[in-house]
Amino acid sequence: MTEPLLSVRGLTVEFPTRHGILTAVEDITLDIMPGEVLGMVGESGAGKSMTGNAIIGLIEPPGRIARGEILLKGQRIDNLPPDEMRAIRGRRIGMIFQDPLTSLNPLYRISDQLVETIRTHLPMSQEAARKRAIQLLDDVGIPDAARRIDDYPHQFSGGMRQRVVIALALCAEPDLVIADEPTTALDVSVQAQIIDVMKQLCADRGAAILLVTHDMGVIAETANRVAVMYAGRIAEIGPVREVIKDARHPYTAGLMGAIPRLGENLDRLQQIPGAMPRLSSIPQGCAFNPRCPKVFDRCRSHRPSLSQAEVGRQVACWLYDGVTEA
Amino acid sequence: MSDVLLDVRNLSRRFDVSKPWLNRKLEGLEKLYVKAVDDVSFTVNRGETFALVGESGSGKSTIAKLIVGLLKPTQGEIFFSGQSLARGLSGAEARRLRRRFQMIFQDPLASLNPRWRVTDIIAEPLRVFERSMDDRARRLRVGELLTLVGLSPEDGVKFPHQFSGGQRQRIAIARALAAKPEFIVCDEPTSALDVSVQAQILNLMKDLQKEFGLTYVFISHNLQVVRHMADHIGVLYLGRLAEVAPARDLFEAPRHPYTRMLLDAVPDIEMTGRRRKKVEGEIPSPLSPPPGCAFHPRCPFANDRCKTEVPRTLGGVACHAVEEGRLSDLVQP
Ligand SMILES: Nc1ncnc2c1ncn2[C@@H]1O[C@H](COP(=O)(O)OP(=O)(O)OP(=O)(O)O)[C@@H](O)[C@H]1O
Ligand SMILES: Nc1ncnc2c1ncn2[C@@H]1O[C@H](COP(=O)(O)OP(=O)(O)OP(=O)(O)O)[C@@H](O)[C@H]1O
Ligand code: SF4
Ligand code: SF4
Ligand SMILES: [Mg+2]
Ligand SMILES: [Mg+2]
Numbered sequence: 001m002t003e004p005l006l007s008v009r010g011l012t013v014e015f016p017t018r019h020g021i022l023t024a025v026e027d028i029t030l031d032i033m034p035g036e037v038l039g040m041v042g043e044s045g046a047g048k049s050m051t052g053n054a055i056i057g058l059i060e061p062p063g064r065i066a067r068g069e070i071l072l073k074g075q076r077i078d079n080l081p082p083d084e085m086r087a088i089r090g091r092r093i094g095m096i097f098q099d100p101l102t103s104l105n106p107l108y109r110i111s112d113q114l115v116e117t118i119r120t121h122l123p124m125s126q127e128a129a130r131k132r133a134i135q136l137l138d139d140v141g142i143p144d145a146a147r148r149i150d151d152y153p154h155q156f157s158g159g160m161r162q163r164v165v166i167a168l169a170l171c172a173e174p175d176l177v178i179a180d181e182p183t184t185a186l187d188v189s190v191q192a193q194i195i196d197v198m199k200q201l202c203a204d205r206g207a208a209i210l211l212v213t214h215d216m217g218v219i220a221e222t223a224n225r226v227a228v229m230y231a232g233r234i235a236e237i238g239p240v241r242e243v244i245k246d247a248r249h250p251y252t253a254g255l256m257g258a259i260p261r262l263g264e265n266l267d268r269l270q271q272i273p274g275a276m277p278r279l280s281s282i283p284q285g286c287a288f289n290p291r292c293p294k295v296f297d298r299c300r301s302h303r304p305s306l307s308q309a310e311v312g313r314q315v316a317c318w319l320y321d322g323v324t325e326a
Numbered sequence: 327m328s329d330v331l332l333d334v335r336n337l338s339r340r341f342d343v344s345k346p347w348l349n350r351k352l353e354g355l356e357k358l359y360v361k362a363v364d365d366v367s368f369t370v371n372r373g374e375t376f377a378l379v380g381e382s383g384s385g386k387s388t389i390a391k392l393i394v395g396l397l398k399p400t401q402g403e404i405f406f407s408g409q410s411l412a413r414g415l416s417g418a419e420a421r422r423l424r425r426r427f428q429m430i431f432q433d434p435l436a437s438l439n440p441r442w443r444v445t446d447i448i449a450e451p452l453r454v455f456e457r458s459m460d461d462r463a464r465r466l467r468v469g470e471l472l473t474l475v476g477l478s479p480e481d482g483v484k485f486p487h488q489f490s491g492g493q494r495q496r497i498a499i500a501r502a503l504a505a506k507p508e509f510i511v512c513d514e515p516t517s518a519l520d521v522s523v524q525a526q527i528l529n530l531m532k533d534l535q536k537e538f539g540l541t542y543v544f545i546s547h548n549l550q551v552v553r554h555m556a557d558h559i560g561v562l563y564l565g566r567l568a569e570v571a572p573a574r575d576l577f578e579a580p581r582h583p584y585t586r587m588l589l590d591a592v593p594d595i596e597m598t599g600r601r602r603k604k605v606e607g608e609i610p611s612p613l614s615p616p617p618g619c620a621f622h623p624r625c626p627f628a629n630d631r632c633k634t635e636v637p638r639t640l641g642g643v644a645c646h647a648v649e650e651g652r653l654s655d656l657v658q659p
Contacts, residue, residue: 033531044491074612192591214520217550217593258525260554262577262592269525269554275490 003032003074005208006055006176011068013047013054015279020281024050024063026232029306032176034206037199039223039240041214041255043276046229048212052178054078055210056093057085072176091121094169098180103165104153110137110164111149114171121172136167140197163194170201177201180212195222216259220244225312228252231276231287234306238313248315250292286318294319331509331541332370332393337402339363343613349388354362360612362388365402367639370558372508375535375542377552377573379588380562383612386545387432389562390513390626394541395420396430406509425455430495432514437498438486444497445482448472451505471500475530492523499530509541516551528555549592553577561585564612564620570642581643581653583625619646627652 013025023045027124040048048305053059055070057077070078077088089095097103105113118124124132130149137145140163153161179198180200183191191283199222201207211223211283219226220240227237228249236249247253257270275292277283283290286299306316340359344350350357363385369374378386391397393404394563395411404411406423428451431437438447448468459467464625469479475496486494495515502510512531516524528551534540546552552559556573561582580586610616610623619637622628627647637644647653 042520043522157354191593215593216521221593255522258521260525260528260550262550262553268529271525271529272522274494275523 002033004071005034005036006032006071006210007069007071008051008055009069009071011051011054011070012066013050013063014066015063019280023066023282024232024279025054027305028068028234029200030227030234031235032208032210034175034208035202036225037202037209037211037223038213039226040210040229041216041226042229042235043255044214045276045279047232048229049180050232051229052180052210052212053097055176056089056095056178057082058089083184090117090174091172092175093178094172094174096165096169096177096182103168104161106153109150109152110156112147114164114168117168118237120170121304132173133167136171137164139170139200140164140167141193142167156266163197166194166197173205173207175207177209178212179209181214182211183213183215183218191218200220216244216256228255231282232279233287233316234314235288235317236313236315237306238309242313248309248313248320249317250289250294250319251288254291286316329372330369330568331372331407332376332543333405333408334369334389335367335403335405337363337366337389337404338390338400339385339392339397340400358613361565361615362393362612363399366560366562366565366567367402368558368560368567368570369564370541370543372541373535373539374557375544375555377544377546377556377559378562379545379547379549379552379559382547383564384562385565387513388565390429390511390543390545394427394511395424396429402649407477408558421455425451425505425509427488427509428505428507429511430498430502430513430515432517438494438501440486442485443482444472444484444486444489446503447486447497447610448482451501455505467504468500471504474503475500476526490523490547491519492526495519495523495527496530499527499534503538506538508539509543510543513545514547515544517546517548524551531555549588561588564610564615566644567639568621568644570639581648582645583627583647583653584621587624619644 008028008030010029011025012023015022015024026145028051030038040051042048054065058063065078069076072088074093075084111130111133114136115126115129118129118132134145134149137149142160142163144150156164166182183194195218198209211219213219223240225238226240226243228235228243228251230251236243236247236252242258243252247256254270254272258272260269272291277287284299286292286304289295289299292299304316304318304321306314307321309315309320338361339573340361342357343625344357349355366389368376373428377387380386388397389505406427409423411423445465445468448471449464452464452467455500469481472479472481477493477496486497489497516527519527535542544555546550553573559571559573559576560567561569561584563584568584569576576585577589580589610620616623618634619625622632623630631646635646637649639647640649
């Protein structure tokens with residue numbers, strides 16, 4: 001068996017506040033294999049970005065990793081000194097944030113930003129780095145890259161800027177890319193292009209991607225497996241096709257049912273009653289129990305942990321716990 | 327049956343994006359305009375939902391703002407139940423008309439005053455339009471509205487930041503409904519929300535439409551959402567309408583090449599294995615739109631005529647190839 005590229009074990013992120021400690025991410029365990037895209041979905045505030053930020057060592061104090069380990073190709077990276085972590089970010093782990101403008105400096109030409117980033121991470125001459133930058137822009141589908149590379153960010157459309165950000169994240173040939181809502185700001189036509197580029201990256205270079213988004217369509221097309229998050233925990237994780245077609249966890253089922261689809265003409269969308277709890281008042285037992293149509297006694301007192309429902313599929317729900325299965 | 331509530335005729339709006347006068351003089355530059363909306367006409371029937379779709383920058387929000395009077399048209403007219411909303415309306419008349427329509431914005435937090443309590447936010451249209459209403463009646467009405475949108479009257483004392491994104495959008499909807507409008511313009515009302523909250527809001531909007539006979543202009547770049555909500559759809563490209571059609575027809579038999587391209591680019595959530603078509607080219611700069619049909623640099627059916635002559639709108643479609651019958655064989659349902 002090949003070794004996972006990224007391995008997260010029992011990751012827990014806490015925020016001390018005046019009213020006690022808030023747990024934003026709790027006991028997350030997942031692996032991503034080389035060449036694999038792991039999707040991550042879930043309601044706003046479920047802890048998706050926080051998980052990504054923990055992996056790249058960018059949790060804002062007073063937040064902190066309270067428990068757990070993060071391993072990149074078998075090497076622990078969660079306890080590295082800040083300067084060693086900085087060297088890993090950008091070089092071995094690339095990041096794509098949601099808003100392309102915040103990752104690009106409006107005062108510098110696209111060429112300057114790419115060349116500088118390449119040369120920070122790879123030993124290359126100015127000319128070689130520029131050549132590589134043009135190649136990268138070409139890879140992410142910027143037409144006429146050799147000419148456009150000396151433009152300023154504002155001269156590019158939103159979709160083109162987002163592709164530059166992707167090029168920046170890829171320029172040091174990272175092993176892992178963390179893409180947090182990379183296509184949410186884009187309309188469908190540009191989305192399709194970006195997705196192609198990311199898939200290609202995995203296929204060509206054996207890189208792995210953690211793709212955070214609330215767009216199930218994007219997950220369906222891009223990811224191999226998907227992790228569904230609820231209230232800071234993984235509710236369900238498994239191959240995309242199976243999770244989408246045959247959701248096990250009642251929250252996943254609710255999420256899938258809530259999506260309007262082109263093929264059907266429903267009068268009403270299925271909705272999950274209520275809202276996700278605040279971090280300060282996560283219910284006892286299963287965090288989803290006040291909203292769950294299948295809740296039963298045990299759910300209100302005991303918290304289910306992620307367990308194997310079948311090969312490759314894990315669900316945190318008492319319905320799939322051998323002991324209670326009726 | 328088809329009782330027209332909103333009639334938009336040849337609407338255009340351009341923005342002056344020139345550099346300041348001195349720079350222009352020094353650098354010898356011309357004045358520069360963006361044609362954000364260019365000769366757009368459509369009608370919306372009472373009690374129906376008309377959706378506007380199109381890529382980023384195609385002019386959707388500009389049309390929304392023109393309709394609710396936040397922007398003035400450069401050209402064209404808008405009629406609301408037969409009355410022109412043109413510049414010449416007198417104050418009282420304008421107010422009487424304006425109370426009949428409302429707008430919901432994309433970002434609920436930005437459109438709700440953070441220093442006001444929810445009660446005051448929702449009561450504001452009542453203060454403007456129902457001046458005779460006393461405090462007690464107004465409080466009662468706000469309580470009713472909060473209940474209507476699935477919140478509770480006690481929530482009125484809170485501030486917007488104390489609510490989740492979906493709840494804030496409910497507050498914005500309650501405010502929009504306060505003055506009992508007939509017509510609401512919704513600009514990306516659920517784009518910032520996740521799917522489960524989106525389902526709650528869309529269901530609420532449909533329920534309210536049924537109950538009060540509301541008419542919506544609904545803007546979104548999510549085609550699945552539009553399919554779910556709309557009776558009629560207008561597809562915008564670079565400020566012009568490429569196609570207007572009943573929702574069902576548009577999805578089952580899209581006619582304009584741009585509409586087809588948009589539909590082909592929708593992600594395949596059913597996992598049928600359908601390959602999403604790669605969309606060629608970029609939306610061109612609105613500062614210098616291509617001559618003729620603005621879509622021609624990206625259109626697989628473009629010919630010489632397309633490069634010079636702006637296509638007329640015939641039967642809801644503005645396309646030479648459709649007009650010439652060059653696409654008819656591809657449109658077989
Ligand atoms: N600085 C902070 N202090 C305390 N709590 C925080 C802080 N930053 C985030 N949180 C909380 O941590 C939880 C997880 O947030 P996170 O940003 O990971 O959500 P998300 O799943 O990415 O949501 P979205 O889809 O809205 O981006 C949220 O409940 C959020 O309110
Ligand atoms: N105040 C303004 N000044 C100059 N240009 C403007 C102004 N408002 C809009 N524009 C331009 O008009 C065009 C249409 O913009 P609009 O906001 O209507 O697009 P949209 O279809 O709503 O796009 P999105 O999906 O990104 O919201 C764009 O090219 C935009 O840059
Ligand atoms: S554990 Fe119980 S409450 Fe939680 S999702 Fe499963 S059935 Fe529902
Ligand atoms: S007018 Fe010509 S270029 Fe425009 S959409 Fe029709 S065929 Fe394509
Ligand atoms: Mg996030
Ligand atoms: Mg807009």
